[in-house]
Amino acid sequence: MHNLGTYRLIGLTLVALVPFCAHGQKQWDASAPSAEPVPGFASVDIGGRSLRYRCQGSGAPTVIIEPGGGVSVETVTTWNLPRGWPVIIRDVAKTTRVCAYDRAGLGRSDKATLPRTSLDVAKDLHVLLVASKAGHNIQADEPQLVTDAILDVVAQVRAKAK
Numbered sequence: 001m002h003n004l005g006t007y008r009l010i011g012l013t014l015v016a017l018v019p020f021c022a023h024g025q026k027q028w029d030a031s032a033p034s035a036e037p038v039p040g041f042a043s044v045d046i047g048g049r050s051l052r053y054r055c056q057g058s059g060a061p062t063v064i065i066e067p068g069g070g071v072s073v074e075t076v077t078t079w080n081l082p083r084g085w086p087v088i089i090r091d092v093a094k095t096t097r098v099c100a101y102d103r104a105g106l107g108r109s110d111k112a113t114l115p116r117t118s119l120d121v122a123k124d125l126h127v128l129l130v131a132s133k134a135g136h137n138i139q140a141d142e143p144q145l146v147t148d149a150i151l152d153v154v155a156q157v158r159a160k161a162k
Helices: 004-023 073-077 085-092 118-132 142-161
Strands: 042-045 050-056 063-065 098-102
Touching (some): 050 073, 050 085, 050 118, 085 098
Antiparallel strands (some): 050 098
16 A cells, blocks of 8 residues: 555656646647648638638549548648548649538637538538639539538438438
């Protein structure tokens, strides 16, 4: 059995080590904003809120990447990992135009009123594509087609749930 002095020594050691451990540690919260805005990412106003996005590469079709799982693509870009979205985006950009964005509430994108639905996310993407010209080689009706396709999937899911 340990005495009170041993517990105090362990506690003081842990408190003393915390600043050293935290100093060089990377930010591992994939939904949090990056420490600094990442070069190449831009903000676009989508009606009183802004979303962050980045496009690179050229050609058609334009590939739109919306990471799932609460991941900020801008934040994970700063981690310099040998895998994941930044690597996929870089590789896709070698053959066509690719745009990735952070949904509302992720990374440096503004928060939105909750609760959110798939329709809300689709509308945000539609406005982002139009306002930013992110998919400048996307034909004029294609943002609406994206929204319609998402709505169709939502309707199918709802029908199966009944």
